Amino acid sequence: MIGVDAPVVRVRDARPEVTPYGPGIVRYSIVLAMILVVASWIFIIFQSQNQGTSFLSIDSAARAWNFLTNDLLGIDQSRTPAFLKGSVWRDIAPLAYDTLLMSVLGIGFASLVALATFIFGARNVMTGDLAPYGGVIWRLLFWAVRGLFIITRAVPELIWAFLIVFIFSPGILPGAIALAIHNSGVLGKLASEIVEGLDPRPMRSLQSAGAGRVQVLFYGVLPQALPRFITFLLYRWEVIIRTTIVVGFVASGGLGQEFRLSMSHFHYTTVTLILIWYLGIVVLVDLISAGLRRLAR
Amino acid sequence: MRGQGLRIRTLTTVDxxxxxxxxxxxxxxxxLASVKWxxxxxxxxxxxxxxxxxxAAFTPQISGGVLKLGIIEAWTTVAYAVAGLTVALVLGAPIGVIASGVLARRRFISVINVGWARLVLAFFRSVHELVWAWIFIVAVGLSPMAAVLAIGIPYAGILGRVFAELLQDVPEEPLDSLRSAGASEWKVFLYGRLPMAMPDMLSYTFYRLECGIRAAAVMSFVGLGGLxxxxQLSLQDLDYGRAWTFLFFLIALVALVDLxxxxxxxxxxx
Known part of the structure; x- marks a missing residue:
């Protein structure tokens, strides 16, 4: 199993054909990928020349070095850098805690939505060989749920947050909901793919013993799928905690809000302190997630 | 005896x-309780x-001008994503190979190399791409290269880690047969490990392209173009219909890459 948000799921495909595409697809894909790479770089280089500032030059390297030492680390400044003041550390601590809460809330909502819907997004259970009664309505439901997964997943958290702030007052809740909308699609799709990749034999034997749809679900599908779902959920939490700061830029909660304010007030040593707290909770969440994953095994 | 041990283990797992x-x-x-309701x-x-x-999602604006703008901005988004991913591959793949520790011969040196490579990868990926972008832009100035590097660096961290794990997970038996035929570790890597890990590496890179498109789409937050x-502009005008048009462009892009x-x-x- 691979870490980092979407482990490569080896899906035992529910569809009968094994290799639906000829060897040409790989060749065409490589050519297309190369065209894309070349075209993108030409576009980027052309655009950066239009913008006037040359990003990769000695001049900009000097500016970056100045920003790092002078502004972020506050070496040449007369004032004490914020990250050397205990009081500022204490001021930022509750924001770090809020960020943590936001991430837990976000993944919690996302899991609830994913748990309520993933079964309808699994091809084998809805329309495949495990659905002997598969009618038109089930088919429609399958495509509706899959479509919803695609839409929620395709739009990143930050853009959902742009929309959500029209509805909720600033705080950790709108950020959590923006995180949840995107991640319900991610988790829902992953969970559906887990179900599609399940060993079908236990389900079939339940069916042939006379179990109904619901019984197959509870005694065949869920016991196999849920432990793996929890593992994915914990992996996903590691990604979400990194995004929470970004959602906070817009939804005004936790470290993100303070990062944005400090940036616009040129309080760069505070930015450094926020980044230290940010890295701290990222490492903390990675450790907690690894520990909890061991429990799931 | 053995059966008993097995039973105890299952019990603790369930527990x-x-x-x-x-x-x-x-x-x-x-x-939930901490939110002020x-x-x-x-x-x-x-x-x-x-x-x-x-x-408004059901009544997106579909006038010619908006569609044309959508296509241009969709291309900008794709270009940032693809360029960022090339940086990630160039940077992440070699560090990933070092972090996997498969090429090392002496144990001591291998521990050191694996150590620093993993640390670098972990640092790259712990900071979100938008935070990188913001810092680059404040430090150097507004340029599309900021977006490319901002996507490239954290994605290098992620790709490197995943590549390292995939290279380690390759089954050892075929490699042993190469070794017994006299192949050096480099040759084992080139003719055994790499070809065997390649399909999974390729599919993970593709998945990252999809993520890159999303990441490129939010680079607007720090002042760059894209969907x-x-x-953002449409929402500032409270024109939800036009906002959805561009959202549908993004959704279509991601769906295409996914397909x-x-x-x-x-x-x-x-």
Whole structure:
């Protein structure tokens, strides 16, 4: 199993054909990928020349070095850098805690939505060989749920947050909901793919013993799928905690809000302190997630 | 004796899963309780905004000018993503190979190399791409290269880690047969490990392209172009319909990449 948000799921495909595409697809894909790479770089280089500032030059390297030492680390400044003041550390601590809460809330909502819907997004259970009664309505439901997964997943958290702030007052809740909308699609799709990749034999034997749809679900599908779902959920939490700061830029909660304010007030040593707290909770969440994953095994 | 040991182990597994569930639900409950739930949670008129936003999804603006703009901005987004991913590959793949520790011969040196490579990768990926972008832009100035590097660096961290794990997970038996035929570790790597890990590496890179498109779309937040920029502008005009047009462009882009990657994936891993 691979870490980092979407482990490569080896899906035992529910569809009968094994290799639906000829060897040409790989060749065409490589050519297309190369065209894309070349075209993108030409576009980027052309655009950066239009913008006037040359990003990769000695001049900009000097500016970056100045920003790092002078502004972020506050070496040449007369004032004490914020990250050397205990009081500022204490001021930022509750924001770090809020960020943590936001991430837990976000993944919690996302899991609830994913748990309520993933079964309808699994091809084998809805329309495949495990659905002997598969009618038109089930088919429609399958495509509706899959479509919803695609839409929620395709739009990143930050853009959902742009929309959500029209509805909720600033705080950790709108950020959590923006995180949840995107991640319900991610988790829902992953969970559906887990179900599609399940060993079908236990389900079939339940069916042939006379179990109904619901019984197959509870005694065949869920016991196999849920432990793996929890593992994915914990992996996903590691990604979400990194995004929470970004959602906070817009939804005004936790470290993100303070990062944005400090940036616009040129309080760069505070930015450094926020980044230290940010890295701290990222490492903390990675450790907690690894520990909890061991429990799931 | 053996059966008994087995039974005890299953019991603890079930037990620890139960504990895990309790912990997860408790954490969620705690964070739910920490939110202030009162009349101020929603904006006044927040509920009608829900209706307007959702309603606008069914009436996106589809005039020629908006569509043309959508295509241009979609290309900008793709270009940032693809260029960022090339940086990630160039940077992440070699560090990933070092971090996997498969090439090392002497144990001491291998521990040191694996150590620093993993640390660098972990540092790259712990900071979100938008935070990188913001810092680059403040440090150096507004340029598309900032977006490319901002996507490239954290993605190098992620790709490197995943490549390292994939290279380690390759089954050892075929490699041993290469070794017994006299192949050096480099040759074992080139003719054994790499070809065997390649399909999974390829499909993960494709998945990252999809993520890169999303990441490129939000680069607008720090002042760069792309689909996110147009969504932001439309929302500033409270023009939800136009915002949805660009959102649908983004959704279509991601769906296209997803389709492409699943076609390639089904071919190479079949």
């Amino acid at each position: 620890s899963r139960k504990w895990l569930t309790v912990i997860l639900i408790a954490a969620f409950g705690w964070s 009162d009349s101020g949670t929603l904006h006044t008129g927040g509920l009608s905004a829900v209706g307007e936003i959702l309603g 996110g920029h147009q969504v 492409w990657s699943s076609m390639v994936r089904r071919r190479v891993s079949a």
